[in-house]
Amino acid sequence: MKSPPIAVIRRTSRIWQRNWTVYRQTWKISFVPPLLEPLFYLLAFGVGLSALVGEVSYRGEALSYVAFIAPALVAINIMNNAFFENTYASFVRMYYQKTFDAILATPLSLTEIILGEIVWGATKSVIGTAIMLVVISAFGLIAYPHGLLLLPVALLGGLAFGAIAMLFTSVVPNIETFNLPVFLFVTPMFLFSGTFFPVDTLPVWFRSLALFLPLTHLVRLTRDLAYGRLDLSLLWAVGYLLLFCAIVTPLAIGRMRRRLIR
Amino acid sequence: MEEVIVAENLVKTFGSFRAVDGISFRVRRGECFGILGPNGAGKTSTIRMLYGFSPKDGGRLDVFGRDIEREPRQIKSRIGVCQQENTLDPDLTVQQNLEVFARYFDIPRAQARQRAEQLLHFIGLEPRRQAKIPTLSGGMLRRLMLARALINNPEILILDEPTTGLDPQSRHQVWLRLEELKSLGMSILLTTHYMDEAARLCDRLLILDQGRILVEGAPLDLIRQHVGREVIEIATPEEELRRFVRDQQLPHEDLGHRLIVYGGDGEGLYHRLTTDYCRQGCTLRMATLEDVFLRLTGRELRE
Ligand SMILES: Nc1ncnc2c1ncn2[C@@H]1O[C@H](COP(=O)(O)OP(=O)(O)OP(=O)(O)O)[C@@H](O)[C@H]1O
Ligand SMILES: [Mg+2]
Numbered sequence: 001m002k003s004p005p006i007a008v009i010r011r012t013s014r015i016w017q018r019n020w021t022v023y024r025q026t027w028k029i030s031f032v033p034p035l036l037e038p039l040f041y042l043l044a045f046g047v048g049l050s051a052l053v054g055e056v057s058y059r060g061e062a063l064s065y066v067a068f069i070a071p072a073l074v075a076i077n078i079m080n081n082a083f084f085e086n087t088y089a090s091f092v093r094m095y096y097q098k099t100f101d102a103i104l105a106t107p108l109s110l111t112e113i114i115l116g117e118i119v120w121g122a123t124k125s126v127i128g129t130a131i132m133l134v135v136i137s138a139f140g141l142i143a144y145p146h147g148l149l150l151l152p153v154a155l156l157g158g159l160a161f162g163a164i165a166m167l168f169t170s171v172v173p174n175i176e177t178f179n180l181p182v183f184l185f186v187t188p189m190f191l192f193s194g195t196f197f198p199v200d201t202l203p204v205w206f207r208s209l210a211l212f213l214p215l216t217h218l219v220r221l222t223r224d225l226a227y228g229r230l231d232l233s234l235l236w237a238v239g240y241l242l243l244f245c246a247i248v249t250p251l252a253i254g255r256m257r258r259r260l261i262r
Numbered sequence: 263m264e265e266v267i268v269a270e271n272l273v274k275t276f277g278s279f280r281a282v283d284g285i286s287f288r289v290r291r292g293e294c295f296g297i298l299g300p301n302g303a304g305k306t307s308t309i310r311m312l313y314g315f316s317p318k319d320g321g322r323l324d325v326f327g328r329d330i331e332r333e334p335r336q337i338k339s340r341i342g343v344c345q346q347e348n349t350l351d352p353d354l355t356v357q358q359n360l361e362v363f364a365r366y367f368d369i370p371r372a373q374a375r376q377r378a379e380q381l382l383h384f385i386g387l388e389p390r391r392q393a394k395i396p397t398l399s400g401g402m403l404r405r406l407m408l409a410r411a412l413i414n415n416p417e418i419l420i421l422d423e424p425t426t427g428l429d430p431q432s433r434h435q436v437w438l439r440l441e442e443l444k445s446l447g448m449s450i451l452l453t454t455h456y457m458d459e460a461a462r463l464c465d466r467l468l469i470l471d472q473g474r475i476l477v478e479g480a481p482l483d484l485i486r487q488h489v490g491r492e493v494i495e496i497a498t499p500e501e502e503l504r505r506f507v508r509d510q511q512l513p514h515e516d517l518g519h520r521l522i523v524y525g526g527d528g529e530g531l532y533h534r535l536t537t538d539y540c541r542q543g544c545t546l547r548m549a550t551l552e553d554v555f556l557r558l559t560g561r562e563l564r565e
Binding site for chain 2: 010021101107109166261262
């Protein structure tokens with residue numbers, strides 16, 4: 001039985017609203033990490049390391065090391081917010097709190113629950129990005145108005161990382177198992193996606209590997225937008241992330257159905 | 263009489279195991295219908311199919327005359343479910359649990375608030391409206407589960423062991439609430455392990471064992487049919503008495519240290535037994551649903 005898309009969106013938003021209601025009660029705590037994290041990183045890597053590193057050449061432009069890593073920190077924050085929300089936090093709701101089981105007795109479907117969770121994870125990415133933008137802009141490291149495009153990019157990146165996180169959530173036997181995707185997926189991306197050094201400095205085979213990682217494309221977007229460069233080649237990165245969402249989201253929903261519906 | 267639930271040859275399998283093995287029953291509008299059975303009988307599996315959580319593996323299942331798998335949304339919006347385990351949202355307060363759940367049914371905010379208020383009053387949890395879920399007692403949790411199941415003003419209320427783990431006071435509280443709902447015309451389907459609960463609340467019930475229906479009917483009819491009016495229990499019976507019971511071909515159950523004699527003509531037999539065979543340890547009591555249950559499902563542990 002098909003529902004009109006508007007009805008699906010409305011019901012999906014119910015899940016989002018539930019999480020928003022909970023978030024509002026703890027927002028003061030949730031605000032702290034995205035506020036402090038970039039400060040720590042900028043201090044440690046920017047001030048500490050830049051003395052050693054000096055300037056970085058990025059797509060034919062010489063940049064200070066701080067300017068180089070600041071947009072990457074935004075991308076990492078987008079990844080982390082959605083990824084950790086839709087792994088650990090979603091798992092707690094699904095497995096320990098039986099929140100999904102309760103909701104499945106209402107007119108909401110499993111698809112809507114999972115979509116709502118992913119959109120919520122992406123929302124946390126957007127909130128985190130907005131806070132970071134304020135901090136980083138204070139250092140004069142974001143070019144406006146292009147920099148504002150980082151917000152929709154955060155949504156897109158959040159959806160991609162939320163979807164893959166949800167896929168992991170649908171298959172892990174217990175919460176400890178998330179260590180695996182964190183160390184095999186998140187950490188390598190954190191290090192090798194052109195975050196702290198340009199991808200071009202890697203050996204060729206490694207560089208093509210890096211091109212498969214979603215964070216590489218997200219970093220490309222945040223960096224170019226932060227510098228105010230808007231060209232058509234960015235569409236490749238957007239296309240990659242859209243395709244990633246389009247493939248992974250149905251997979252996550254399918255696996256979740258197999259897990260929860262007995 | 264309109265039938266709100268029609269199940270025919272309903273099957274649920276887990277791999278090759280048939281948890282629900284072809285059961286048929288009908289629930290009429292306004293009645294309270296019970297599903298009884300030992301642990302693992304298939305009660306929860308049946309209920310999960312009823313509210314559209316589990317897909318069935320065979321048979322027919324209509325709720326409000328519609329196929330639950332074809333029109334899950336319309337049907338789910340008209341039923342309320344109180345699951346066996348507590349699935350309250352621990353991130354929210356008591357009142358928020360009701361109001362957030364109301365959103366899932368698209369109940370407008372003002373109406374949801376009002377409804378939550380009524381229900382908090384109904385279950386006596388008004389003073390705890392701001393409490394977090396983990397601070398509630400077992401009885402409060404169960405009552406809140408009941409209130410949450412009622413948030414959409416359902417036509418059918420489905421309850422999976424609503425009073426398990428509650429003290430007598432809390433159980434009576436829940437019974438009173440359920441009787442009140444029934445008097446308002448709500449159809450109720452419940453599972454329970456408490457025979458007194460089933461006898462008190464249910465108009466009709468069925469006993470399920472290993473996925474199959476053993477009997478179905480009104481509690482009193484079932485007692486009359488399968489046990490009789492009265493039961494005589496004899497503690498530490500002597501061999502002489504055992505022989506008498508066997509010779510007279512009285513329906514009975516010999517548990518070793520205890521002998522239970524069913525049916526008979528009650529008083530007369532009791533008189534004879536007490537004067538001729540046992541001076542003490544012999545009691546005559548009314549037959550109960552528990553006798554029916556134990557006679558039909560046996561006394562061995564399940565699972
Ligand atoms: N998801 C599942 N996978 C495999 N077997 C299952 C699953 N759910 C239930 N079962 C099995 O199906 C049978 C019926 O279980 P069900 O939960 O319906 O019993 P029940 O009558 O509700 O028992 P209880 O009184 O203990 O709640 C049991 O043997 C149980 O182990
Ligand atoms: Mg059960």
